[in-house]
Amino acid sequence: MLQHKSKFLSPFLFLTLLLMFTGCSPTRYIPKDEPDPLEPFYVPEKIRVALVLGSGGVRGMAHVGVIEVLEANGIRPDIIIGCSAGSIVGALYAEQPDPEYVKRAVWSMRTNSMLDISVWQCRFGLSQGDCMHHVLDDYLESETFDELQIPLVIVATDLHTGELVPIGSGDLTKAVQSSCSIPFVFVPSEHLGRVFVDGGTINPVPARIARDLGADVIITVDLCELLDKTFPTNLFGVASRSAEIAFMWQNEVCSRDSDVVIRPKTCGIGAFNDKMKSKLYEAGKAAALEQLPRINELLANTPQVDRANNGWRLVNMQAYTPAIYHAD
Numbered sequence: 190m191l192q193h194k195s196k197f198l199s200p201f202l203f204l205t206l207l208l209m210f211t212g213c214s215p216t217r218y219i220p221k222d223e224p225d226p227l228e229p230f231y232v233p234e235k236i237r238v239a240l241v242l243g244s245g246g247v248r249g250m251a252h253v254g255v256i257e258v259l260e261a262n263g264i265r266p267d268i269i270i271g272c273s274a275g276s277i278v279g280a281l282y283a284e285q286p287d288p289e290y291v292k293r294a295v296w297s298m299r300t301n302s303m304l305d306i307s308v309w310q311c312r313f314g315l316s317q318g319d320c321m322h323h324v325l326d327d328y329l330e331s332e333t334f335d336e337l338q339i340p341l342v343i344v345a346t347d348l349h350t351g352e353l354v355p356i357g358s359g360d361l362t363k364a365v366q367s368s369c370s371i372p373f374v375f376v377p378s379e380h381l382g383r384v385f386v387d388g389g390t391i392n393p394v395p396a397r398i399a400r401d402l403g404a405d406v407i408i409t410v411d412l413c414e415l416l417d418k419t420f421p422t423n424l425f426g427v428a429s430r431s432a433e434i435a436f437m438w439q440n441e442v443c444s445r446d447s448d449v450v451i452r453p454k455t456c457g458i459g460a461f462n463d464k465m466k467s468k469l470y471e472a473g474k475a476a477a478l479e480q481l482p483r484i485n486e487l488l489a490n491t492p493q494v495d496r497a498n499n500g501w502r503l504v505n506m507q508a509y510t511p512a513i514y515h516a517d
Contacts (some may be wrong), residue, residue: 218377218384220349225382227506230357232340232402233267234500237491239404240266241396241447242275244389245412249274250466251453253295254473255410257288262481268340270398272388276343276368280361283339284331294328296466314376318366321375325362334358343368344388344395348377352508353391355398393439396446402504405491408484409447413440414455449484451476
């Protein structure tokens with residue numbers, strides 16, 4: 190009986206202590222009521238292939254397997270759209286379009302190296318974000334988006350306005366960190382005069398960005414975890430599974446702008462499980478190979494683009510605002 194009570198009290202005591210400490214941090218966020226306009230950025234005049242890399246924590250290793258298959262079959266995107274883990278892999282790939290390099294980089298990243306948990310400063314998040322910024326800065330040589338070899342757009346969520354913000358220029362590391370600032374795990378990220386949390390809060394697979402930029406063929410990698418067969422046995426299990434169901438349907442809706450959706454089988458692999466990277470990588474390759482005939486079929490019916498002579502156009506994307514704010 191005591192053992193049963195102990196199991197129940199442990200999470201309760203943790204949450205109680207956490208709430209007690211949340212008032213200890215002096216940090217304050219003061220967002221602007223009217224954020225500054227987003228900086229315009231350049232994209233190819235003609236976008237034949239857009240690769241959308243979704244959120245998913247350590248499951249981002251599956252993105253690497255997908256990229257390897259695409260590259261092996263002569264398919265390189267004209268633009269990359271990344272969210273959260275997809276922004277990390279996307280930035281590495283955009284900087285150095287070499288699957289082996291991206292594989293080594295993502296393989297060597299460790300979740301615990303990005304965490305700087307402080308109980309005394311956890312008012313807005315368990316981790317303060319400094320370690321994540323240092324890790325990203327170590328792996329990314331490019332300081333700005335302009336230095337990348339493949340155009341990249343990253344999405345983040347504005348915690349104040351509720352907008353989905355596409356970022357395609359400026360400080361690369363800060364943009365990636367903003368897209369990866371998972372609520373509760375990390376403190377929000379201040380960038381561009383806004384306060385950001387993880388882009389997956391709104392759109393974990395932002396295929397709509399690629400569609401709005403005029404891409405002919407949109408290949409999306411959705412890392413949503415499938416539901417396992419174990420039914421919940423307690424309050425926390427019910428809450429966890431309900432969240433998983435919500436995320437699953439959110440991914441389903443957000444990926445509808447895609448022409449091809451690659452869904453690696455990641456059932457049972459948590460977002461922070463570094464020990465399963467090999468399985469995730471192979472899952473990405475297998476899922477990409479499964480969709481390869483469909484991708485080749487679409488590309489066969491899409492005019493080729495001469496990248497050497499393909500011009501550039503300046504786009505001025507706006508933040509995506511919930512439709513409820515536009516209602517009369």
